[in-house]
Amino acid sequence: MRLDDAPESSNVTDSRGMGGKLAIGGGAGGILLLILGLVFGVDLGGGKRAAGPAGPPDEKTLTFTKKVLGTTEEVWNEEFRKMGKRYKPPHLELFADRVRTGCGVAPSSVGPFYCPADEKVYIDPTFFDELEQQLGGSKADFSKAYVIAHEVGHHVQKLLGFHARANNNADSVRLELQADYLAGVWAHHGQKKFNFIEPGDVKAALTSANAIGNDRLQKRAGGFVHPEKFTHGTARQRVYFFKRGLDTGDASMATLQKFFEVPMRGNGELEDF
Numbered sequence: 222m223r224l225d226d227a228p229e230s231s232n233v234t235d236s237r238g239m240g241g242k243l244a245i246g247g248g249a250g251g252i253l254l255l256i257l258g259l260v261f262g263v264d265l266g267g268g269k270r271a272a273g274p275a276g277p278p279d280e281k282t283l284t285f286t287k288k289v290l291g292t293t294e295e296v297w298n299e300e301f302r303k304m305g306k307r308y309k310p311p312h313l314e315l316f317a318d319r320v321r322t323g324c325g326v327a328p329s330s331v332g333p334f335y336c337p338a339d340e341k342v343y344i345d346p347t348f349f350d351e352l353e354q355q356l357g358g359s360k361a362d363f364s365k366a367y368v369i370a371h372e373v374g375h376h377v378q379k380l381l382g383f384h385a386r387a388n389n390n391a392d393s394v395r396l397e398l399q400a401d402y403l404a405g406v407w408a409h410h411g412q413k414k415f416n417f418i419e420p421g422d423v424k425a426a427l428t429s430a431n432a433i434g435n436d437r438l439q440k441r442a443g444g445f446v447h448p449e450k451f452t453h454g455t456a457r458q459r460v461y462f463f464k465r466g467l468d469t470g471d472a473s474m475a476t477l478q479k480f481f482e483v484p485m486r487g488n489g490e491l492e493d494f
């Protein structure tokens with residue numbers, strides 16, 4: 222991924238230096254309120270995470286995150302303008318270990334997520350390290366950007382009123398697939414504006430997405446129930462809708478509504494459209 226031409230967002234905060242000092246006040250109840258935006262799921266390595274305190278916050282990750290968020294701001298500003306609406310960009314906080322949010326206190330093990338109550342995206346970048354291990358160094362950049370774009374997709378959903386329509390597990394699947402689609406729409410327009418996709422990027426991102434659909438996660442879960450992890454749609458559909466957004470760039474309300482209109486099959490897949 223090439224971000225030379227990307228603008229840096231001013232909406233990123235970095236609280237990684239403060240990790241581990243938070244008192245857990247909300248308890249488990251607070252944690253359950255999170256909208257879990259687990260793009261790539263959590264604990265890909267079977268629960269093993271790099272142990273010990275992280276080193277000093279690295280500037281590289283901060284700059285990368287600011288640039289990717291900057292591209293989402295440019296793309297969604299314009300797409301909202303086309304709809305006759307105004308885009309209010311979300312904030313993004315990089316944190317370590319755990320973080321206090323408008324949705325409760327969250328441990329980094331929940332993976333990247335979006336909190337609708339404070340309209341912020343939260344990411345512990347050690348999650349990015351897992352993608353790097355999976356894909357190999359810089360090949361993971363576009364997959365990381367996809368994670369951010371997916372979470373920003375949840376913010377777009379909130380602004381457009383889709384969050385308010387989701388009341389059950391089936392609706393969560395619809396929201397997650399739509400967020401993948403919105404990440405695809407970002408990639409489509411971002412590519413036109415910033416020419417940021419390099420050869421192999423899309424394939425690597427799709428490989429990641431394919432590795433973490435519900436069905437695969439279920440296999441990895443090994444009998445232990447993680448209900449919050451089963452709301453992302455099957456791997457095939459995640460890839461399908463990301464690609465669909467990437468190919469069409471179509472963020473019209475008519476298309477976005479379809480995610481809530483088409484029937485859901487018994488296998489937990491939406492009917493393709």
Ligand SMILES: [Zn+2]
Nearest residue numbers: 257258259400
């Ligand atoms: Zn999500």
